[in-house]
Amino acid sequence: MTDSPENKAFYARKLYRLITSAFGLLLIGTGCYVLFLSGEFTSLRVVAGLVLVLFGCNLVASACKAKESWLSKLGPLP
Numbered sequence: 001m002t003d004s005p006e007n008k009a010f011y012a013r014k015l016y017r018l019i020t021s022a023f024g025l026l027l028i029g030t031g032c033y034v035l036f037l038s039g040e041f042t043s044l045r046v047v048a049g050l051v052l053v054l055f056g057c058n059l060v061a062s063a064c065k066a067k068e069s070w071l072s073k074l075g076p077l078p
Helices: 014-036 043-065
Strands: none
8 A cells, every 4th residue: 555645744745854854954053053153152042042953853853754843833834
């Protein structure tokens, strides 16, 4: 029994998973930059960097497992 592309959920399709993982890696890189390379430590910068890394890791893990990520559960964004 094979699943046709029409029967797959949007987050289980190959192109969506590739784009999601690439965006997740971008968020991880941006979060690491915010945490380690951009000046003086402040609590806002640490929280923002950790949130970016957390969402990036979730995107990459969701793309690998073909699961829906936290960002896709937010609903349609403008």
